[in-house]
Amino acid sequence: MKILVCISKTPDTTSKIAFKNGNTQFDEAGVQWILNPYDEWYALVKALELKEKDPSIVLHLITVGTADCDPVIRKALALGGDEAIRVNTDSTDSYSIAVQIAAVAKEGGYDLILTGKETIDYNGASVPGFISELLDIPYVSLAIKFELNGSVATIDREIEGGEEVNEVALPVVVGCQKGMAEQRIPNMRGIMAARTKPLKVVAPIAVDALTSVVNFELPLAKAGVKLVAADNVAELVRLLHEEAKAI
Amino acid sequence: MCVLIFVDQTEGHIKKSSYEVLTYGVKLAAQIGTTAEALLLGTVNDDLAALGKYGVSKVHQAANETLNHLDAQLYAKVIAEAVQSIGATVVVLSHNQTGKAIAARISARLKAGLVTGAIALPDTSNGFVVKRTVFSGKAFANVNIVTPIKVISLNPNSFHVAVGEGSATVESLNVTVDPSKIKVTAVNKVSGEVPLTEADIVVSGGRGLKGPENWGMIEDLAHELHAATACSRPVADSDWRPHHEHVGQTGVQIAPNLYIAIGISGAIQHLAGVNRSKVIVVINKDPEAPFFKAADYGIVGDAFEVVPQLTAEIKKMHNN
Numbered sequence A: 001m002k003i004l005v006c007i008s009k010t011p012d013t014t015s016k017i018a019f020k021n022g023n024t025q026f027d028e029a030g031v032q033w034i035l036n037p038y039d040e041w042y043a044l045v046k047a048l049e050l051k052e053k054d055p056s057i058v059l060h061l062i063t064v065g066t067a068d069c070d071p072v073i074r075k076a077l078a079l080g081g082d083e084a085i086r087v088n089t090d091s092t093d094s095y096s097i098a099v100q101i102a103a104v105a106k107e108g109g110y111d112l113i114l115t116g117k118e119t120i121d122y123n124g125a126s127v128p129g130f131i132s133e134l135l136d137i138p139y140v141s142l143a144i145k146f147e148l149n150g151s152v153a154t155i156d157r158e159i160e161g162g163e164e165v166n167e168v169a170l171p172v173v174v175g176c177q178k179g180m181a182e183q184r185i186p187n188m189r190g191i192m193a194a195r196t197k198p199l200k201v202v203a204p205i206a207v208d209a210l211t212s213v214v215n216f217e218l219p220l221a222k223a224g225v226k227l228v229a230a231d232n233v234a235e236l237v238r239l240l241h242e243e244a245k246a247i
Numbered sequence B: 001m002c003v004l005i006f007v008d009q010t011e012g013h014i015k016k017s018s019y020e021v022l023t024y025g026v027k028l029a030a031q032i033g034t035t036a037e038a039l040l041l042g043t044v045n046d047d048l049a050a051l052g053k054y055g056v057s058k059v060h061q062a063a064n065e066t067l068n069h070l071d072a073q074l075y076a077k078v079i080a081e082a083v084q085s086i087g088a089t090v091v092v093l094s095h096n097q098t099g100k101a102i103a104a105r106i107s108a109r110l111k112a113g114l115v116t117g118a119i120a121l122p123d124t125s126n127g128f129v130v131k132r133t134v135f136s137g138k139a140f141a142n143v144n145i146v147t148p149i150k151v152i153s154l155n156p157n158s159f160h161v162a163v164g165e166g167s168a169t170v171e172s173l174n175v176t177v178d179p180s181k182i183k184v185t186a187v188n189k190v191s192g193e194v195p196l197t198e199a200d201i202v203v204s205g206g207r208g209l210k211g212p213e214n215w216g217m218i219e220d221l222a223h224e225l226h227a228a229t230a231c232s233r234p235v236a237d238s239d240w241r242p243h244h245e246h247v248g249q250t251g252v253q254i255a256p257n258l259y260i261a262i263g264i265s266g267a268i269q270h271l272a273g274v275n276r277s278k279v280i281v282v283i284n285k286d287p288e289a290p291f292f293k294a295a296d297y298g299i300v301g302d303a304f305e306v307v308p309q310l311t312a313e314i315k316k317m318h319n320n
Ligand SMILES: Cc1cc2nc3c(=O)[nH]c(=O)nc-3n(C[C@H](O)[C@H](O)[C@H](O)COP(=O)(O)OP(=O)(O)OC[C@H]3O[C@@H](n4cnc5c(N)ncnc54)[C@H](O)[C@@H]3O)c2cc1C
Pocket: A013, A037, B205, B206, B207, B208, B209, B231, B232, B233, B234, B235, B246, B247, B248, B249, B250, B251, B262, B263, B264, B265, B266, B267, B268, B269, B270, B273, B283, B284, B285, B286, B289, B301, B302, B303, B304
């Protein structure tokens, strides 16, 4: 059995978001890069749990990005996994990213492809959907629980106000979120081992982007908070009703 | 040429977010000088002709029972087929749980550029540029779709529903539906609660509430406001509240009309999940809590005193 986990790098959750070149590009100056939390905490750790139960599982990690992704993919390898693949290209078009991953996945013949539910920078929630369509295999998004019995997966996915349990035969693409696995911290042994694990860099295939980012905008600053005294709660209710028309 | 609006349903009823998408699609059609038609998969109890009130002239229905449950692979195939047979040039759907599963698949099938999480009508003066949120609500991106067919998924709660008069013709759509590869073995809904991602008002509690035994006052306030309940991450991590209530960068992202944060400090990762709320109210005993910077209204005070009073005052208002 072969599992592929899709890993993307994102700015640290506390990063200040700024843009440059006439607001056409994200300003990376001073930004700390981390593994996208959904990819790390949920997709990757779930795959590790599966491999711990069944050591015959082959676990590969993939990222689409330029060489500045290497520290992040090494960090992922420090948590676990047999080898990593980096497709050497970058794009803000999620379809173009997914085309690269799908090409590697087709070649590798993976039974299970795990991704995060979304990246916390572009928040597209679309790469896994694209991959599944390009491979023409089922896709379960917003997964909160995953169990494997032979070649059949039982997956709980989020629906409005609850969850639904899906049973699906492999191969399948799963978009992971909270609930899937417990967060882990890499240990020294893992970090050392990661240095010698293979990181294959492959050339991208040609693809035409379907979208392009024109520019970015920052939201307007809030007008400032209106404080109401703690002994005058009625006034807050009045403001919410009459001024904000929120209740 | 037309704008095709995907109307999402569950258990025989059209979802609230679909009405927002109907209004969005109808306005978009008017903007680009074409008609708006709706597409519904599966069977429903709601009156489909009544969707005419939202401005669509026609509702296409693929009344196949296999489609009553989401299977992203089947949905995308049927929708893409419908787009081609109807000759639609834009597909709009909600960026809700279903939309997140199918939007990219539809896009890939049709080689049609996709923008997810749109928050406004496109600017069609030069290209087809759609504004969406990025960096967890900390910024926006304007994205140009360069393909002849476009797919847009709209962020829930970012567009007001407009309803008027009218009746739509309902046509059945003949499509081939393969057997589903996904078997739904259970649906577990938390009964009696307002779904968090669909709620107009959300009442949320943080570590300042000290323990799960104190959530009664949060639930009372939520009940009085017909609101959903939410919480900060440490609260869910400590199992004080169920995981699905965790909002923020690593939890659920919401954009209700009103978000009431009680005993939550307002860490940047928390704000990332709620900063698109229209009105934010913060109740915190610490005047220096960062959340006040993101708030519209605030009370510096002890939640255990303020919250019961707030519930009582709202009850008073409702009784008048
Ligand atoms: C990668 C990463 C991702 C994260 N993702 C998320 C996320 O998605 N969502 C999230 O919420 N957090 C997230 N966090 C955690 C986040 O940084 C904060 O630690 C967390 O939001 C704090 O929760 P809190 O406000 O409930 O608790 P605290 O920070 O402990 O704040 C409690 C607040 O309650 C107030 N208080 C205490 N007693 C009272 C009282 N009697 N009455 C009124 N107020 C009172 C205090 O003044 C304080 O402001 C993430 C962190 C990291 C590193």
